[in-house]
Amino acid sequence: MIGAMLSEAWMAMGANRLRTVLTMLGMVIGVGAVILMLAVGQGAQQQVQASIASMGSNLFIILSGSTTSGGARMGGGAAPTLTLADAQAIEELPAVVAVAPSSPGTAQLVYGPNNWSTQIIGSLPSFLTVRDWKLSAGAPFTDSDVRSATRVALLGQTVTKNLFGEEDPVGKTIRIKNSPYVVLGVLAAKGQSLDGRDQDDTVLVPVTTAQRKLFGTQFAGTVRFIMAQAESDEVMPKVEKSINELLRQRHRIHEGADNDFSVRNLTAMANTAAETAQVMSLMLGAIASISLLVGGIGIMNIMLVSVTERTREIGIRMAIGARGRDILLQFLLEAIIISVIGCLIGVILGVGGAYAANKAGGMAVLVTMASIVTAFAVAATVGIFFGWYPARKASLLRPIDALRFQ
Amino acid sequence: MPETYQMDSNPVIRIERLYKEYVTDAGPVPVLKDVAVTVMPGEFIAIMGPSGSGKSTFMNILGCLDVATSGSYLLNGRDVNKQSGDELAHLRNQVIGFVFQGFNLLPRASLEDNVALPLIYSGIPRGERTARANEMLEKVGLGSYRHSRPNQISGGQQQRVAIARALVNRPKLILADEPTGNLDTHTSEEIMALFTELNQRDGITIVLVTHESDIAAHARRLVRLSDGRVVYDGLVEHAAPQHLETTT
Ligand SMILES: Nc1ncnc2c1ncn2[C@@H]1O[C@H](COP(=O)(O)OP(=O)(O)O)[C@@H](O)[C@H]1O
Ligand SMILES: [Mg+2]
Numbered sequence: 001m002i003g004a005m006l007s008e009a010w011m012a013m014g015a016n017r018l019r020t021v022l023t024m025l026g027m028v029i030g031v032g033a034v035i036l037m038l039a040v041g042q043g044a045q046q047q048v049q050a051s052i053a054s055m056g057s058n059l060f061i062i063l064s065g066s067t068t069s070g071g072a073r074m075g076g077g078a079a080p081t082l083t084l085a086d087a088q089a090i091e092e093l094p095a096v097v098a099v100a101p102s103s104p105g106t107a108q109l110v111y112g113p114n115n116w117s118t119q120i121i122g123s124l125p126s127f128l129t130v131r132d133w134k135l136s137a138g139a140p141f142t143d144s145d146v147r148s149a150t151r152v153a154l155l156g157q158t159v160t161k162n163l164f165g166e167e168d169p170v171g172k173t174i175r176i177k178n179s180p181y182v183v184l185g186v187l188a189a190k191g192q193s194l195d196g197r198d199q200d201d202t203v204l205v206p207v208t209t210a211q212r213k214l215f216g217t218q219f220a221g222t223v224r225f226i227m228a229q230a231e232s233d234e235v236m237p238k239v240e241k242s243i244n245e246l247l248r249q250r251h252r253i254h255e256g257a258d259n260d261f262s263v264r265n266l267t268a269m270a271n272t273a274a275e276t277a278q279v280m281s282l283m284l285g286a287i288a289s290i291s292l293l294v295g296g297i298g299i300m301n302i303m304l305v306s307v308t309e310r311t312r313e314i315g316i317r318m319a320i321g322a323r324g325r326d327i328l329l330q331f332l333l334e335a336i337i338i339s340v341i342g343c344l345i346g347v348i349l350g351v352g353g354a355y356a357a358n359k360a361g362g363m364a365v366l367v368t369m370a371s372i373v374t375a376f377a378v379a380a381t382v383g384i385f386f387g388w389y390p391a392r393k394a395s396l397l398r399p400i401d402a403l404r405f406q
Numbered sequence: 407m408p409e410t411y412q413m414d415s416n417p418v419i420r421i422e423r424l425y426k427e428y429v430t431d432a433g434p435v436p437v438l439k440d441v442a443v444t445v446m447p448g449e450f451i452a453i454m455g456p457s458g459s460g461k462s463t464f465m466n467i468l469g470c471l472d473v474a475t476s477g478s479y480l481l482n483g484r485d486v487n488k489q490s491g492d493e494l495a496h497l498r499n500q501v502i503g504f505v506f507q508g509f510n511l512l513p514r515a516s517l518e519d520n521v522a523l524p525l526i527y528s529g530i531p532r533g534e535r536t537a538r539a540n541e542m543l544e545k546v547g548l549g550s551y552r553h554s555r556p557n558q559i560s561g562g563q564q565q566r567v568a569i570a571r572a573l574v575n576r577p578k579l580i581l582a583d584e585p586t587g588n589l590d591t592h593t594s595e596e597i598m599a600l601f602t603e604l605n606q607r608d609g610i611t612i613v614l615v616t617h618e619s620d621i622a623a624h625a626r627r628l629v630r631l632s633d634g635r636v637v638y639d640g641l642v643e644h645a646a647p648q649h650l651e652t653t654t
Contacts, residue, residue, distance in 0.1 A: 004532065316510045321528065323491070323527070399470075399498075
């Protein structure tokens with residue numbers, strides 16, 4: 001019975017191909033848009049989450065320069081105000097597990113015929129702890145390297161690839177600003193940061209080496225920023241407060257005067273970014289769902305026209321024994337077939353579109369089975385929902401009225 | 407009731423005090439007034455009457471396509487007025503075969519599919535549907551056209567297909583409302599020969615509406631309607647000439 005109905009529905013759809021295709025198009029666009037938008041949204045979300053995971057947990061960054069409530073206002077040209085001693089003092093605060101004072105700069109690296117310009121961060125071995133950064137080869141530098149400011153370096157993946165290609169860099173000597181540095185190890189891949197920078201395009205050297213031999217400092221022992229890790233998420237507000245108090249005291253800032261540093265809760269900022277990405281993802285999905293709804297209404301429209309046009313056919317069927325429910329099923333099946341086939345094509349186009357956005361546009365996309373299943377379920381529901389009314393209308397016709405219809 | 411039929415068998419149709427009025431904008435219009443007709447198994451009845459006398463209205467009620475305003479209708483011993491919509495559909499599917507003036511075939515379906523259509527609604531499996539549809543097409547002489555569409559064959563052939571469709575579920579009763587109304591004389595005779603054969607060889611009860619006395623002559627009994635009333639009910643050969651008058 002259902003087999004016969006299916007082939008009849010198929011025949012009816014084939015009889016008016018253009019209309020069937022146009023009806024399907026609404027579904028195709030709706031489902032395609034939902035899949036594509038979900039892929040883009042979830043891709044962005046996944047990227048944010050990966051960045052957060054690569055950042056390290058329960059993290060503060062303390063920057064030189066003051067902030068006002070409006071945002072960052074770096075002291076233009078002013079000397080860095082944070083020192084290695086500040087970092088040490090912060091480390092002694094309760095609930096602080098690791099601190100990494102850092103001096104960044106940019107320099108040209110040379111190895112053999114290759115050269116590469118990149119960011120160089122001078123810091124302590126604790127930098128790796130704070131950022132939860134593993135080595136993929138070699139070993140980190142030590143406190144003794146820091147004490148004697150040795151010329152050693154850890155290379156990020158991007159730097160390694162550009163200077164060494166396939167060659168193993170561990171133990172090799174590169175030149176930075178014409179001085180030789182021994183590569184102790186290679187940093188594991190981190191990927192993009194939240195603001196979209198390549199975190200692997202970096203070199204880590206002892207902070208003392210950076211200060212004394214690489215960039216020099218106007219004021220001995222100052223650093224641009226300090227990273228600090230708290231022991232847990234819960235203590236973060238308390239730690240933020242105590243860092244503020246400690247630094248105001250150490251920098252002798254009078255009551256009411258602005259800080260000459262700023263403490264930022266990176267973890268909180270990351271969470272905000274994650275929430276933003278999630279909201280964006282939901283909104284994209286919601287907007288795309290509207291087109292799915294419009295597609296559904298299109299189906300209802302066409303089915304209503306189809307019922308009217310085929311009233312006589314309905315009458316003939318009833319005259320030879322079709323029950324109301326047979327007619328209902330017939331039209332419902334047509335609506336469902338149209339939406340399911342439209343959905344299939346929509347999924348293919350949506351996934352293809354997501355792939356193209358990734359390959360051509362470099363957009364982060366993520367197509368999940370869940371989003372495909374959801375799109376399918378929604379399409380079938382839309383088909384049933386919007387097919388129901390016209391189908392029911394057809395099934396309630398009286399045979400004689402349907403037969404008399406001109 | 408003609409005396410040629412045994413009184414002890416049960417009637418296929420038993421209609422009493424049947425009234426039908428159409429509700430129009432101008433108020434109710436009475437169309438059938440106190441009609442009573444009983445049809446025994448194996449009868450071949452022609453219904454005649456001037457245009458607008460209520461023949462189609464009567465046939466539609468007989469065929470369970472429409473319902474009377476009042477009166478009783480027993481089809482095969484069952485009170486039609488007490489049947490649900492699904493039960494009426496079942497009666498139309500199993501007991502009655504309806505043949506229309508305008509053929510009423512599905513234009514997009516092949517002849518085979520058209521004839522097999524009632525079997526879908528009886529839940530017959532595909533293989534058997536096809537076999538029975540082809541058997542019926544053979545019976546009406548159109549076996550070689552099974553894959554054609556209705557618009558590829560003549561009117562007479564289309565009416566044969568419609569008859570094959572009416573027969574495919576082996577009904578007790580064939581109802582035909584002016585089945586030859588759209589056909590030329592020669593083709594009409596062929597269709598009537600088919601009806602006569604179905605009646606005489608297969609014992610199928612036939613009620614047929616016609617305007618033409620030549621067509622009515624194929625039947626044994628004549629029921630003449632005039633202005634919604636039965637004005638003659640008896641053997642065709644006993645009918646007065648005015649009751650056999652050809653109308654338009
Ligand atoms: N659906 C309808 N609504 C209102 N009046 C109708 C309808 N169908 C038929 N009639 C009227 O009922 C009368 C009988 O019609 P019908 O049964 O078709 O007659 P016949 O088939 O004998 O020509 C006519 O006057 C016709 O106008
Ligand atoms: Mg008529």
